[in-house]
Amino acid sequence: MIAVDNLSIRQGDFLLEGVSLELSDGEYGVLMGRSGCGKTTVLEAICGLRPIIGGRILLGGRDVSVLPPAERGIGYVPQDGALFPDMPVWEQLAFSMLIRKMPKSQVEARVRELAKDLGITHLLERLPVGLSGGERQRVALGRALAVKPRFLCMDEPLSALDEDILEEICELFTQTIKKENVTALHITHSKAEAARLGDTLFHLVGGQLQKVGPNEE
Amino acid sequence: MSGAEDNYRVSSDRPFLLVLAVLGGSYLFLIVAMVVADLIFLDYRDRPVFGPEIVEASRYPGDASGVKITLESSRRYYYQGGRNELGFRMGGNLIKKDGVFDAVEEEVLLVSETPEGAVTASFRPEVRVVDIQLHEGVATLRMDLPHGLLWGEFIRVRDSGSEFWDGVHEITDTTQDELSFVVGEQSKIVNALSLSRPNPLIQALRSRDIQFSIKLSLVSCTVTTLLSLWVAIPIGYLMSRFTFRGKAFVDTLLDIPVVLPPLVVGLSLLILFRYVPDWLSDAVVYKWPAVVLAQFMVACAFAVRTMRVTFDQIPHRYEQVALTLGCNRQQAFWRVVLPQARGGVLAAGTLAWARALGEFGPILVFAGATRQKTEVLPTSAFLELQAGRTEGMLAVSLIMIATAALVFVVARTFGMKRIFS
Numbered sequence: 001m002i003a004v005d006n007l008s009i010r011q012g013d014f015l016l017e018g019v020s021l022e023l024s025d026g027e028y029g030v031l032m033g034r035s036g037c038g039k040t041t042v043l044e045a046i047c048g049l050r051p052i053i054g055g056r057i058l059l060g061g062r063d064v065s066v067l068p069p070a071e072r073g074i075g076y077v078p079q080d081g082a083l084f085p086d087m088p089v090w091e092q093l094a095f096s097m098l099i100r101k102m103p104k105s106q107v108e109a110r111v112r113e114l115a116k117d118l119g120i121t122h123l124l125e126r127l128p129v130g131l132s133g134g135e136r137q138r139v140a141l142g143r144a145l146a147v148k149p150r151f152l153c154m155d156e157p158l159s160a161l162d163e164d165i166l167e168e169i170c171e172l173f174t175q176t177i178k179k180e181n182v183t184a185l186h187i188t189h190s191k192a193e194a195a196r197l198g199d200t201l202f203h204l205v206g207g208q209l210q211k212v213g214p215n216e217e
Numbered sequence: 218m219s220g221a222e223d224n225y226r227v228s229s230d231r232p233f234l235l236v237l238a239v240l241g242g243s244y245l246f247l248i249v250a251m252v253v254a255d256l257i258f259l260d261y262r263d264r265p266v267f268g269p270e271i272v273e274a275s276r277y278p279g280d281a282s283g284v285k286i287t288l289e290s291s292r293r294y295y296y297q298g299g300r301n302e303l304g305f306r307m308g309g310n311l312i313k314k315d316g317v318f319d320a321v322e323e324e325v326l327l328v329s330e331t332p333e334g335a336v337t338a339s340f341r342p343e344v345r346v347v348d349i350q351l352h353e354g355v356a357t358l359r360m361d362l363p364h365g366l367l368w369g370e371f372i373r374v375r376d377s378g379s380e381f382w383d384g385v386h387e388i389t390d391t392t393q394d395e396l397s398f399v400v401g402e403q404s405k406i407v408n409a410l411s412l413s414r415p416n417p418l419i420q421a422l423r424s425r426d427i428q429f430s431i432k433l434s435l436v437s438c439t440v441t442t443l444l445s446l447w448v449a450i451p452i453g454y455l456m457s458r459f460t461f462r463g464k465a466f467v468d469t470l471l472d473i474p475v476v477l478p479p480l481v482v483g484l485s486l487l488i489l490f491r492y493v494p495d496w497l498s499d500a501v502v503y504k505w506p507a508v509v510l511a512q513f514m515v516a517c518a519f520a521v522r523t524m525r526v527t528f529d530q531i532p533h534r535y536e537q538v539a540l541t542l543g544c545n546r547q548q549a550f551w552r553v554v555l556p557q558a559r560g561g562v563l564a565a566g567t568l569a570w571a572r573a574l575g576e577f578g579p580i581l582v583f584a585g586a587t588r589q590k591t592e593v594l595p596t597s598a599f600l601e602l603q604a605g606r607t608e609g610m611l612a613v614s615l616i617m618i619a620t621a622a623l624v625f626v627v628a629r630t631f632g633m634k635r636i637f638s
């Protein structure tokens with residue numbers, strides 16, 4: 001469960017107050033809003049990358065408001081993928097497991113499993129430079145999911161993709177996320193994307209978060 | 218169809234591009250010309266050893282007859298015209314050019330430009346070896362004229378039976394018309410025919426003082442570079458990633474060594490070391506650590522600037538991702554940020570190294586200019602100039618140019634391409 005309770009965040013002169021949001025386990029939430037309305041700020045606060053000045057963040061019932069990002073057990077897929085420029089794909093996937101000093105056999109098995117699920121086995125030895133937009137986002141998703149976090153935050157992961165591969169990647173994302181059984185929060189400004197992906201829709205307008213309700217197609 | 222666009226014309230881009238090319242080109246030309254001038258100015262040939270001046274101080278007569286100079290025919294002389302001379306007349310020719318010539322007559326005539334002016338030209342005879350004695354590996358040459366060479370200078374000798382010079386020898390002892398040097402085991406000198414001085418580059422490279430200064434320069438610059446990076450990477454990272462009270466003030470402080478005259482840096486260090494314990498002051502001031510410290514104070518400021526810019530150009534996003542993947546800040550720094558800053562580290566290191574190599578003022582004040590002790594390459598150049606040996610100074614400069622070029626080539630091969638291309 002991801003629960004945000006009466007959150008206040010300040011970013012420069014911009015103040016976001018009284019933001020509340022709740023996602024039950026396994027739910028795929030989509031947060032919508034115009035560019036510059038503070039979607040990313042909310043997401044970063046949940047991941048622990050931005051200090052909050054009021055309210056609480058609960059992940060699976062645990063108050064993580066002041067925990068460092070590493071201890072929140074949350075995967076993060078930033079807008080442009082932000083793949084580490086000088087690591088081959090397999091090392092990006094293995095990164096979080098190597099940090100935790102997991103046994104080598106386990107790391108290898110997990111990397112292979114993720115690569116297969118995401119269809120990037122043939123890219124494992126490559127560096128990020130030269131990967132296509134879709135390939136980058138698959139690697140970024142795999143990297144975020146490697147240690148099997150229970151929560152996943154995605155910041156416009158699909159907005160830079162070409163229209164013709166969007167369908168395929170959307171399908172892949174939803175499948176993988178369901179398979180990994182994570183509670184996901186996805187932000188986007190595209191209504192089409194929101195309609196295609198989410199179980200629950202939220203709308204951030206004028207600093208106020210509104211639940212639009214379950215997504216009914 | 219025919220609207221306002223038909224009559225609208227944009228003036229050509231050519232003048233603008235031409236101005237850019239001229240401005241940029243003139244600077245490039247100066248850079249290349251400067252280095253090339255150094256390279257071609259230096260006379261790489263051996264030069265003969267010349268004896269004392271033979272022109273006596275006098276004045277030109279009021280008529281156009283000139284001044285007679287008595288020479289020894291079949292000896293070589295070095296002629297240098299002064300400000301009153303047109304040249305000298307020998308065998309019916311008027312010779313105007315400075316340089317070495319073979320005397321074919323017993324008498325030459327100096328021709329003046331202004332009658333009744335002072336005689337300012339100079340003739341110096343080539344010194345000849347008249348005797349050689351070999352005694353326990355030491356050769357002692359006797360010359361027919363005072364040679365003017367000093368202890369520690371280098372000469373070449375050529376055997377009368379040989380076409381080739383017999384190595385370079387360091388003079389170990391001199392009197393007015395004698396000089397001695399140690400002969401190596403392979404040397405086959407039996408009777409030396411002629412003597413010459415090798416070019417300034419060889420003189421410089423063979424000099425023990427300059428060999429020491431090359432070594433000290435290489436070692437001190439490398440130590441300075443490592444120290445600078447050791448400090449510049451943390452400062453650059455802190456200044457790029459964190460905001461704190463008084464940051465603008467710290468930023469200004471970091472620039473002080475860049476804007477301060479280098480000489481003042483040396484003086485300030487010297488004064489600072491009056492306030493430290495004696496043992497520390499004794500270990501540093503006027504010793505080699507002072508060289509490193511003086512270089513470090515200036516070079517590090519440049520390294521800090523470079524690292525700051527490098528870290529500024531790496532988006533925070535990578536660290537943020539690394540943090541969510543389980544890193545703490547230290548792990549994120551080592552595993553994600555620093556590998557990306559590799560190019561910047563190399564650039565900062567090279568810059569610091571080059572700055573350190575050229576540092577002179579603060580070293581002179583804080584470490585002194587003691588031969589074999591605190592002498593670095595710029596100091597050598599300065600000492601050569603002080604001794605009136607412009608060519609020696611030039612030789613040292615060429616050594617510095619070569620060293621700097623070598624370091625840049627090495628740094629580039631190790632991955633500077635990312636910065637320069």
